[in-house]
Amino acid sequence: MSRDPVYFTSGWPVLVLAGRVELTVDQRSELRAMVNSPEVSATVATRARIVLWRAQGRSKKEISELAGVSRPTVDLWLDRFAVDGVVGLLDRPRGAGREQVPAAIRARILAASRVSPPAETGLSHWSSREMAAFIARTEAVAVSHHYVSKLWRDNGLAPHRQGTFKLSRDPEFAGKVADIVGLYLDPPGGAVVLSLDEKTQIQALDRTQPMLPISFAATEKRTHDYVRHGVTNLFAALNVGTGEVFGECKPTRDGADFLAFLKKAVQPHAGKDIHVVLDNLSTHTTPDVVAWLADNPRVRFHFTPIGSSWINQIETWFGVITRQSIRRGTFTSVKVLIAQIRDYIAHWNTNPKPFVWTATAEEILAKVRLVQTNIKKLVDNNAK
Numbered sequence: 001m002s003r004d005p006v007y008f009t010s011g012w013p014v015l016v017l018a019g020r021v022e023l024t025v026d027q028r029s030e031l032r033a034m035v036n037s038p039e040v041s042a043t044v045a046t047r048a049r050i051v052l053w054r055a056q057g058r059s060k061k062e063i064s065e066l067a068g069v070s071r072p073t074v075d076l077w078l079d080r081f082a083v084d085g086v087v088g089l090l091d092r093p094r095g096a097g098r099e100q101v102p103a104a105i106r107a108r109i110l111a112a113s114r115v116s117p118p119a120e121t122g123l124s125h126w127s128s129r130e131m132a133a134f135i136a137r138t139e140a141v142a143v144s145h146h147y148v149s150k151l152w153r154d155n156g157l158a159p160h161r162q163g164t165f166k167l168s169r170d171p172e173f174a175g176k177v178a179d180i181v182g183l184y185l186d187p188p189g190g191a192v193v194l195s196l197d198e199k200t201q202i203q204a205l206d207r208t209q210p211m212l213p214i215s216f217a218a219t220e221k222r223t224h225d226y227v228r229h230g231v232t233n234l235f236a237a238l239n240v241g242t243g244e245v246f247g248e249c250k251p252t253r254d255g256a257d258f259l260a261f262l263k264k265a266v267q268p269h270a271g272k273d274i275h276v277v278l279d280n281l282s283t284h285t286t287p288d289v290v291a292w293l294a295d296n297p298r299v300r301f302h303f304t305p306i307g308s309s310w311i312n313q314i315e316t317w318f319g320v321i322t323r324q325s326i327r328r329g330t331f332t333s334v335k336v337l338i339a340q341i342r343d344y345i346a347h348w349n350t351n352p353k354p355f356v357w358t359a360t361a362e363e364i365l366a367k368v369r370l371v372q373t374n375i376k377k378l379v380d381n382n383a384k
Contacts, residue, residue, distance in 0.1 A: 109148060173305040180304065184313070191272060204228070207223045234341060254283055275302055313357070
């Protein structure tokens with residue numbers, strides 16, 4: 001006595017009865033979703049219809065006519081579905097073809113890409129063309145610069161790009177990071193956390209010719225030369241909890257300027273504990289500032305580690321105002337520059353949004369240790 005075959009797939013078992021397909025509720029729902037989804041290609045949707053029509057009891061000849069495909073094509077997708085389920089109806093990855101570059105050469109390219117070019121080349125960094133030429137010289141293997149570029153992309157390498165880093169030499173680095181990150185991630189109840197700093201020497205730059213506005217198929221354009229009309233210094237305090245910013249522009253930035261701004265920044269929060277995150281600038285610890293702190297014990301300073309301004313959130317906001325307002329601005333005077341900064345702050349505060357700090361102190365310190373380890377390895381290798 002013959003028995004109907006049961007194909008076990010990665011999803012649900014598919015029961016084929018005398019050439020018919022019996023679908024589970026989930027399979028039927030998934031197939032219908034494929035037919036109706038705009039994200040699914042017409043070809044894959046047709047394959048899903050073939051299975052649904054077969055499950056309805058339609059003949060393969062009828063399905064062939066409805067789908068506009070040949071009988072062998074109908075059989076192909078019914079067989080795929082029987083073996084692999086719904087997944088079997090999707091396009092399979094195409095073969096990569098014959099590998100033309102040996103694995104050893106690929107490894108050589110990747111290794112060479114991670115170090116500076118030989119000194120005799122006079123190059124500061126690799127380009128894909130220079131790397132292809134280098135491999136041809138040293139390995140006697142011809143590879144195209146297109147291949148080198150693809151290999152770099154596939155492995156996340158970008159020799160043409162460069163970033164910067166700075167390691168703090170502050171002996172209290174770990175403790176200060178833990179202190180400030182703790183304020184960000186778990187601020188004391190009822191307290192206010194202010195991130196405060198100065199953006200100094202902001203130039204009021206004017207162009208020598210009027211700017212050409214953006215138009216269809218044309219970007220905004222300005223002259224490369226400019227006229228300086230003076231500078232201003234922006235004092236700003238970011239409320240870490242609310243995202244609101246209080247700012248003032250001043251012509252100078254000495255200890256008296258800082259203290260005057262500090263008093264205004266904390267005044268709206270009188271009666272609360274106020275934690276101020278700031279850097280180690282000398283104007284932040286003048287005798288007058290120290291005396292004022294002694295008279296106002298509810299205001300407490302939290303100094304960032306030396307050389308680690310990135311941990312002060314107001315620096316992030318300074319980057320935002322620079323990109324969105326200052327860098328591309330045209331200012332005919334310092335007064336105009338100050339007015340635009342004030343307008344920007346007022347606009348920001350109509351819908352303030354705090355920056356979301358996610359990194360824990362442990363994660364930050366682990367990354368720093370990794371960088372320190374990598375630097376030590378480089379130094380040790382260079383010394384050999």
